[in-house]
Amino acid sequence: MVELGTQNGLFTIIARELEQVEARLRAPATESRGLLAVVVGHGLASGGKRIRPALLLLAARACGATMNGRHVELAAATEMMHAATLIHDDIVDNAATRRGLPSAMARWGSHVSVLVGDFLFSRAIQTLVADSDFRIMGAFSQATVSMTAAEVLQLQLLHDLAIGESEYLEIVTGKTAALMSAACRAGALAAGASESRVEALAAFGLNLGIGFQLVDDALDYIAREERLGKPVGSDFREGKITYPVIHILRRASAGDRALLERLVEQPALTDDDLLPLRDLVERYEAVPATMRLVDDYLGRARVHLELLPDTPACQALHRLSEFVRERDW
């Protein structure tokens, strides 16, 4: 997996704080015992890109905050919340791997994973309670409500080719953008920023997050296995109808639509079964179409940055919005 921070120097100005976040993320495991300590350690182990903590820290810096322990605590809480959702998502998706390693679900079963996800989420809430800012708590609790509602909607619309773009965007916004937006909002709030800057950063995070997820959904149709650790077309295999397929459906000939309808009904799709889908993706230029939508959202994200003074932190957020587009290619 590409290490965003180290490889691209994007997070250089918050490198020290990100290290402190890493140290802070080791606490829930070391404070626990036995099985809980092991699984929590697995769930919080570094290896992720830590984008959400970075967003929070950069948003705070962009609003003029001098970094302190409070920002590190909030950034760590954000990542704990994210880790909790990943652990539960792996149950939902029945995922064997996560970042190329066995998922908690695969190693310890859904029984343990449900509880450890709950534990991490509770520890995140506890950290926010200790911070004692109701606007920040509100931002995160709103985000988690959106996330879970969106994930249920996604389940409900599995294998459903009638999914519209607006429903798809509702899912994307809830499952990915809401927490990124909350992280940016929390950073701005922790910096004591003005209302307009708080809203600008929240809107930046929301649009960035939508772009981020759209890139993910595009990557699913092109990424090489060794990069993402999962085969091409795995979203479709799981019944997830994402933007590339929605794009095809809007333009598809009767024959191509019938092909998609047959494929989506088929229970266990092999790589060979998916070859016609890959052909449709090529033919209807579904990936470039998705990337145009990505650019649209990332452009909107950047507009919101214009409200902020031109500081290194603001520039880093700007470059992050560019890098999101390029990741993993």
Next chain:
Amino acid sequence: MVELGTQNGLFTIIARELEQVEARLRAPATESRGLLAVVVGHGLASGGKRIRPALLLLAARACGATMNGRHVELAAATEMMHAATLIHDDIVDNAATRRGLPSAMARWGSHVSVLVGDFLFSRAIQTLVADSDFRIMGAFSQATVSMTAAEVLQLQLLHDLAIGESEYLEIVTGKTAALMSAACRAGALAAGASESRVEALAAFGLNLGIGFQLVDDALDYIAREERLGKPVGSDFREGKITYPVIHILRRASAGDRALLERLVEQPALTDDDLLPLRDLVERYEAVPATMRLVDDYLGRARVHLELLPDTPACQALHRLSEFVRERDW
């Protein structure tokens, strides 16, 4: 299932507020759509005893509060949190039924259940955030950390006859007593009670909750199927070593211990396989021994009520502590 409130008049003085709690608990479903609305409605449907909301309301009343919408909101949040843990517990225990009906897990699968539990928990947090009392938030977030840690410990110690009384009590305290204690503490805090009364009610709830769970664990060895909706010895069947068995192990002859060791290793225990266990429970008087411990904890709970003025609410809490002992027999 015995309806505590209606059958025994225990909750008469808060009957109106409990009705408002019921109405409030219908909101998360009506505010949602599709699958989410259905499963949330299922999770929050009345049928439970609503003991936690009742504890919160009675604790507030016992501290002199005049009931208002705030208490109803907090009581509803407590029940949402409880409902979330039940939905997740059914995944952990792979439970087919809950209160005699198919569990969410059985009806919609663990995929949906994980998310709906998360949704309800997030809505509970959101309700607490709207209430804006950090001491109350802190009480509930501490409780959920304890609950999840205890549930993981319970999983870790499944089938482990070496479990000690202190570990068992740690599990019981975390998984059941912590939330009851938080409910009582929250009620007292919402009433603006003095520090000593807040602590007294929290301690009452904690001891009551331990007693409550111990009764549950005793019931598992005696309850008739039609009452609890699950067969006798189901805890042991699931590998849960509870107080009755711990009591036997402390006194068991070498032969009886060997019998237990054989049983606990056996993968799929039938009712007939469990007959020797039921014999041990009889012979070592494991149920009366458990009930002595119950009386010990309920007695401790009542001592804490002595710090409160003798009001109808305090009397109701007192009677609740007596009724807990008798429920479902």
